[in-house]
Amino acid sequence: MKVSFHGLYKLVIQSFPNSQHVLLLKRSKISCCRYRIFCSQCSDTIFALSSGHEKCGVAVIRVSGPRSESSLKALCRTEKLPKPRFTHLRKLFNPVTLEPIDKGLVIWFPGPDSFTGEDCTEYHVHGGQAVITEMANVLGGLDGFRHAEAGEFTKRAFTNGKLDLTEVEGLGDLIHAETEAQRKQALRQMDGELSRMYTTWRKQIISYTASVEAYIDFAEEDNIEDDVLNQVNIGIEQLLSELESHLRDNRQGEILRSGVQVAIVGEPNVGKSSLLNSVCQRPAAIVSPLAGTTRDVVETGVNIGGYPVLLSDTAGLRETQDSIEKEGVRRALHRAQQADIKVLMMDCDLNQNAKKELSSFILQRITDLGIALTSDVEGQTGNCSTKENDSTELKNIFENYVLVFNKMDKLSKEEVIKLQTVTDLCDITSCIISCESGEGLDDFVTLLKEKVAKICGNPLAGSPSLTQTRHRQHLQACVSHLHQYQKQPEDVVIAAFSLQNAAREIGKITGKITSEDILDVIFRDFCIGK
């Protein structure tokens, strides 16, 4: 019997209507590529170097796909497969020339108990370039084998239901994690904590939908309890409060994932570039006695106490007619306004008036220089008093500022103590340093760490964090469908439809409902071999 592609497609959908592949197949734009029967891409056996590309002691080459087994037999020159999930020391051969390639460890992972869910093999060989090249040539020469694309192993794990999308994203974040806090957050997500939370919410909504649909279908037959809708309404109210509190997180997880933006701002020549260089311990920015040396934003990533920080040095803020300097100032202000933390840098040599009313002086300064948005400081400028409520408001305005007085080496000990007394009374976090002598720099880093830790939170505490804008958008859409449900108490059919949409939105986060476009974006950032 001759069956057309479309006929076969229909047959599979009818025969396995609930299989994950078919559900994806039905929903994806490029229909065939999610189902192995139709897709030569998925039936290929793939291989790639999964360890680093530098010269190293041991290199791990991973193989996944239906012919993994044949690679083992060919390279080990045996018909007997090794015991699954055990390491075996084997001599590996080129099956064509029969010359030895290397002696290494092989591990056989028969599917579905493997990372991808398919038959997999790992070769742990010596990490020299010649060994790796020969292994790649040999594997590439085997029938049905090809080099893996970036993220293809993980994509197969997702397709085979081994990982959901949040776990895939957690795995990607773990690979890219550069600091301790990022690692902890990514590991939690990869372990499925976020997935479990979202899945629980989705299941709750599905069960409410079922109750509402049962009410629609059977209410008239009187075998549905009267208060079924009440129960659903109470449940949705609770769920909404959980979802809204998860969304009200000040973007902690997203900031920790991408790094806290810290901008060093201030007038020219106060030592901004010197501070950047001291913190990152390399001459990233040019330092010179000429005012106006830095013109563009110089950004560098630093690890501050386990948290990722993107530290930016900026052009000195001043009035200028020079068009290039003007652009530098515009960029500096833009960076400052976007920053999660602003480090306002000043020369220690403050005038006496400034010292008398430091909070008020600083407020005026950040307004005049254009660092603070006018709406942030409205009603406070020129109006600083010692009243308690004013002080609270000032503390709120200064919440994300660190005031740094530089060049303390130019002051006498007495003058430093006097300045210290003044800054202690100020409503802004501050420190006195010398980039020249290094004095006070540890205090600055400690203060910065406290601010950064407050912004990112503890990645191990409480429920797992929302880490991606994608999740936030779907959760917000879910919340708005649930509110829509609450607005339609009379029309239960429309209300049930809102619930279905709410569940769909969460399904899009975990990948229960997905499209090739979303997958492409998620797997794009993975490296080859993962």
Ligand SMILES: Nc1nc2c(ncn2[C@@H]2O[C@H](COP(=O)(O)OP(=O)(O)OP(=O)(O)O)[C@@H](O)[C@H]2O)c(=O)[nH]1
């Ligand atoms: N005495 C003393 N001089 C310092 C200190 N920190 C920086 N300087 C000097 O101050 C001058 C300006 O330093 P920069 O770091 O270039 O200042 P900047 O704020 O980046 O200046 P612009 O880029 O022009 O805005 C240089 O000559 C530095 O060596 C310090 O703690 N003490």
Ligand SMILES: [Mg+2]
């Ligand atoms: Mg500079």
